[in-house]
Amino acid sequence: MHIAPLSPHDPVELGGYELLGRIGHGGMGQVYLGESPGGEPAAVKVIKPSVVDSETRQRFAQEVEILKTIWGARIAALLDADAEADPPWLATEYIEGLDLSRHVARHGPLPSLLAASLGATLAEALATVHKQGLLHRDLKPANVLLGPNGPKIIDFGLAVFAESSVSLTAPNTVVGTPSCMAPEQARGDRPLTPAVDVYALGAVMLFAASGHLPYQAANIHVLFHQVTDPDTAPDLSAVPEELVPLLTAMLAHRAEDRPALSHVVQQCRAVIETQGFKVAQARRRLTTHTAAPSHVPDGLLPTVAAPSASTVPTDPAVAETKIWPTTGTTMVVSPATLEPATPEPTPTLVDRPAPRSRTAAAEPSPGPTSPAPATSTGDGSPSPPAAGSPRSRSVQRLHSAQARITAQRLREAYAAQAAF
Known part of the structure; x- marks a missing residue:
């Protein structure tokens, strides 16, 4: 399992959030699955004590201030810090679902219809960020979570105010992910412009549609050379023909040659409408295609002592999570990147809608069939939690169903690995 029990050295509570398990880590910090007193799940990011110094604390404080500034339906929200x-x-919204990198690795590239829908959604989200005077600077497939309500952007740890030339990095130091980095960012140019996020979005769309990034090399120095060399064109192989013109423009070497995000949205809409869909229909298909539903029997829900005899209803299981380190020169910790506990086959969607009669309904052929609801086991009564939990307490708290499922899995994993 990618979700791990808390170690003896981990805190059990931070800022009022009870920590239930480890869901990811990076070079500078650890991310936990936490739960608020009211039962709200959260991704709680903590800087490791071994790397806490004045500069790290200043950078972390900058991330918190930026997250306070950002708003939008496609941005993982800051809860507290x-x-x-x-x-x-800091605690951010917990999003249940795979990140784009892991979804493509597991299920393959998206059809052009869905890649265009993803592009339009993310372009609109980035435009909102830019209107607030900010740049993301580290958009990549691992920072796009495909949640049950559609894609969301995470990890603004490298975000900066667009008009600011002040940097917390040392001179001639480049921070980010080279494989999705604009040439001017890779060169260390200052100040950066919104065009760097347009380039990164082009790299993300390229990956979504083809399964690979614009440049690939085993050596980091070779990769930087490819990105910054104006004579080395990005690899657009396996990209659907209808997306090639847009991606070519978004991945242009010169910042001034890249389109504005509003133009990206228009071009993505054109690709969608050419295939006979409306943008909202394509968005629904994208969400259906990328959602990772889980089915958990009622028996996985542990019994919780409560005054009432009523039973808490079953909720979908929380997804396993793991954070992947960046491939750049600096390790960056992101809020949770998610993976389902049990691989679920993703329905296959075609780019073209089925033929319709003139009297057919406005929406094209329906999406994939919804999965059957979870069923209870035995007599339907929930099974008790496994014994030997390292975090058992004399006083039990009433958790959300999602948190209880996660805690139960942690107990099982711990019991399976214990030597006694």
Whole structure:
């Protein structure tokens, strides 16, 4: 399992959030699955004590301030934070689903219809970020979570105010992910413009539609050379023909040659409408295609002591999570990147809608069939939690169904690995 039990050295609570398990890590920090007193799940990011210094704390505080500024339906929301705490921590919205990188690795590239829908959605989200005077600077497939309500952008740890030339990095230091980095960003140019996020979005769309990034090399120095060399064109092989013109423009070497995000949205809409769909219909198909539903029997829900005899209804299981380190020169910790606990086959969608009569309904052929609901086991009563939990307490708290499922899995994993 990619979700792991808390170690003896892990905190059990931060800022009022009870920590239930480890869901990811990076070079500078750890991310936990947490739960608020009211049962709200959260991804709680903590800086490791071994790397907390004045510069790290300042960068973390900048990330918190930026997350306070950002708003939007496609942005993982900040829930709470304390950059002055020991250790510094922040809690963001917990999104259940695979990131784009892992979805493509598991299920293959998206059809052009869905890749265009993804592009339009993310372009609109980035435009909102830019209107707030910010740049993301590290958009990549691993920072796009495909949640049950559509894609969301995470990890603004490298975000900067667009008009600011101030940087917390040392001179001649490049921070980010080279494989999705615009040439001017790779060269260390200052100040950066919104065009860097347009380029990164082009790289993300390329990956979604083809399964590979614009440049690939085993050596980091070779990769930087490919990105910054104006004579080395990005690899657009396996990209659907209808997306090639747009991606060519978005991945242009010169920043001034790249389209504005509003133009990206228009071109993505054109690709969608050419195939006979409306944008909202394509969005629904994208969400259906990328959602990772889980089915958990009622028996997985542990019994919780409560005054009432009523039973808490079953919710979908929380997805396993793991954070992948960036491939750049600096390790960056992101909020949780998700993976389902049990691989679920993703329905196959075609780019073209089925033929319709003139009297057919406005929406094209329906999406994939919804999965059957979860069923209970035995007599339907929930099974008790496994014994030997390292985090058992004398006083039990009433958790959300999602958190209880996660805690039960942690107990099972711990029991399976224990030597006694």
